[in-house]
Amino acid sequence: MTQSISRPSSVAEKDQVLREKVFAAVEEYYQFKFANRQFIPGQTYVPVSGKVFDELELIKLVDSSLDFWLTTGRFAAEFEARFAEWMGVKHCLLVNSGSSANLLALSALTSPKLGDKRLKPGDEVITVAAGFPTTVNPIFQNQLVPVFLDVNLPGCDIDVDKLDEALSDRTRAIMVAHTLGNPFNLDAVMAFAQKHDLWVIEDNCDAVGSVYNGKKTGTFGQIATVSFYPAHHMTMGEGGAVLTSDTRLKKILESFRDWGRDCWCPPGVDNTCNKRFGWQLGELPEGYDHKYTYSHVGYNLKMTDMQAAVGVAQLDKLPQFVKKRAENFEFLHKKLQDLQDVLILPEPTPNSEPSWFVFLLLVKEDAPLTRNELVRHLEEKRIGTRLLFGGNLVRQPLYQGWNYRVVGELTNADKVMHGAFWLGVFPGLTEEMLTYVSDTMHARQEMICRGGFRDNPGNTKTRYISKPAPPGYISAMTFIFFIKYINWLSIITYLFYLSI
Numbered sequence: 261m262t263q264s265i266s267r268p269s270s271v272a273e274k275d276q277v278l279r280e281k282v283f284a285a286v287e288e289y290y291q292f293k294f295a296n297r298q299f300i301p302g303q304t305y306v307p308v309s310g311k312v313f314d315e316l317e318l319i320k321l322v323d324s325s326l327d328f329w330l331t332t333g334r335f336a337a338e339f340e341a342r343f344a345e346w347m348g349v350k351h352c353l354l355v356n357s358g359s360s361a362n363l364l365a366l367s368a369l370t371s372p373k374l375g376d377k378r379l380k381p382g383d384e385v386i387t388v389a390a391g392f393p394t395t396v397n398p399i400f401q402n403q404l405v406p407v408f409l410d411v412n413l414p415g416c417d418i419d420v421d422k423l424d425e426a427l428s429d430r431t432r433a434i435m436v437a438h439t440l441g442n443p444f445n446l447d448a449v450m451a452f453a454q455k456h457d458l459w460v461i462e463d464n465c466d467a468v469g470s471v472y473n474g475k476k477t478g479t480f481g482q483i484a485t486v487s488f489y490p491a492h493h494m495t496m497g498e499g500g501a502v503l504t505s506d507t508r509l510k511k512i513l514e515s516f517r518d519w520g521r522d523c524w525c526p527p528g529v530d531n532t533c534n535k536r537f538g539w540q541l542g543e544l545p546e547g548y549d550h551k552y553t554y555s556h557v558g559y560n561l562k563m564t565d566m567q568a569a570v571g572v573a574q575l576d577k578l579p580q581f582v583k584k585r586a587e588n589f590e591f592l593h594k595k596l597q598d599l600q601d602v603l604i605l606p607e608p609t610p611n612s613e614p615s616w617f618v619f620l621l622l623v624k625e626d627a628p629l630t631r632n633e634l635v636r637h638l639e640e641k642r643i644g645t646r647l648l649f650g651g652n653l654v655r656q657p658l659y660q661g662w663n664y665r666v667v668g669e670l671t672n673a674d675k676v677m678h679g680a681f682w683l684g685v686f687p688g689l690t691e692e693m694l695t696y697v698s699d700t701m702h703a704r705q706e707m708i709c710r711g712g713f714r715d716n717p718g719n720t721k722t723r724y725i726s727k728p729a730p731p732g733y734i735s736a737m738t739f740i741f742f743i744k745y746i747n748w749l750s751i752i753t754y755l756f757y758l759s760i
Contacts, residue, residue, distance in 0.1 A: 279326060283319045290315035301696045308618060308644040308684035309491035312581065317573040324569035331527045333565035339572050340501075346578070348479050349503045351510040354568060355517060355561040358465040358487025359394035361500035364516055364561055365461050365483045366398040366435060371512045371556060379404060379459075383432040384665070388418045390673040392649040393658065395437045395463045400662055405430070407665045408654055413672050414604045414622060416648065417444035423452045426667045431456065437463035440648070440682065441617035443472040443609050446480050461485070465500070468493040469582035469615030478503055483513075493581055493615060494574040496567040512556070520558025523550045527562075582615045584687035588694060589616040592685065595698035599705055602627040618682040620648065622675065631679045634704065641700045644684060651677030
């Protein structure tokens with residue numbers, strides 16, 4: 261008797277059946293290509309960062325590609341709603357990178373729709389000198405003037421004691437990052453901003469999941485930004501987001517993101533306002549199509565739905581990612597405690613629970629080795645390292661000739677530039693990998709203390725240890741010298757005598 265075969269009764273059912281077959285093949289491919297990689301100390305590279313994923317990200321990516329909806333779509337809408345809820349804000353707008361998020365956030369504050377609160381050319385924005393350039397670049401790009409403050413050590417957070425000194429009659433905003441996941445002093449910054457009626461933009465790109473006084477960073481200022489680059493807490497490949505709980509700002513942000521248009525319909529949707537041809541704005545004729553009416557000098561910063569699909573899968577893993585970063589940080593912190601005669605270890609800002617981006621180390625100025633020597637050694641041992649982004653940004657060539665103000669001497673920013681580097685703590689690192697990192701650093705330090713290993717790469721000045729020799733060391737070396745060289749002298753004298 262022939263078994264009856266159920267067949268799809270509609271196009272939608274047929275579509276789903278075919279997708280399930282594709283998804284099964286994708287899962288098989290993931291197991292073949294990406295699963296069960298072995299770590300071999302000294303051979304397998306220990307990266308500072310990386311993407312952590314499984315078959316679910318690949319399946320979501322393929323699911324989106326089968327839609328062939330190449331711009332922002334259903335996955336983007338899902339991600340924006342879920343991420344806003346997870347962060348505790350009203351609105352999330354996806355963009356194509358964290359740097360674009362920073363550009364969009366600051367540009368939105370120049371909108372004429374903000375009236376007297378809008379930022380105008382020549383207005384000043386307080387920021388910090390040690391960090392990533394795209395926290396600062398939007399200030400220049402909007403014809404504003406950055407005011408650089410120093411950072412505290414070892415937290416690399418803004419020196420809030422300098423805020424009053426930074427204030428002028430042109431100060432309008434504060435734009436600062438939670439550097440490497442460590443929250444800055446939000447109590448002091450927000451109190452100062454409220455007192456002087458300033459905008460606050462939190463660059464939260466390094467700090468997704470960080471908490472200050474029980475509240476997530478990225479929810480204190482009027483606007484915050486996030487990055488989904490592979491190095492960050494979760495990824496879409498490229499990608500970023502702007503967060504706000506201000507509905508007026510949300511509409512302005514959307515306009516700047518989407519070419520500057522006045523219409524707020526998403527791609528592929530028309531007449532959300534039910535009066536697409538019922539507007540009269542500017543000097544346009546009445547009834548001009550609202551989809552082609554522009555109220556800002558905007559950009560096109562949208563992301564693709566395929567990227568957002570990866571983000572939807574990553575969102576389910578985000579709480580575990582944050583937990584694993586904290587565990588890896590604590591593991592390294594305990595392992596490296598006994599190296600504090602040479603290294604300054606990272607410490608969190610008071611009242612904070614950082615979602616650590618990396619593990620920052622600062623080589624002490626009186627240490628018996630330089631930052632560059634240590635970094636080169638680690639890289640030779642297949643351990644990845646990075647510096648703290650651009651170091652002291654005012655020393656970088658890109659800002660030469662630009663108009664900015666500096667408050668104080670930026671002493672700590674210079675220390676960061678000369679002595680800081682970081683190691684990874686991302687969720688893809690195992691205890692075996694981190695133990696290898698710790699063992700390598702301890703072995704290096706032990707060699708230095710014994711005086712048995714020195715680098716002299718390029719123009720780097722070799723540093724020598726001034727520790728006293730152990731008891732008997734000088735006497736032993738004198739004896740060896742006598743035996744080795746006096747015997748040779750006797751032989752040479754004897755041969756000379758025979759030749760006469």
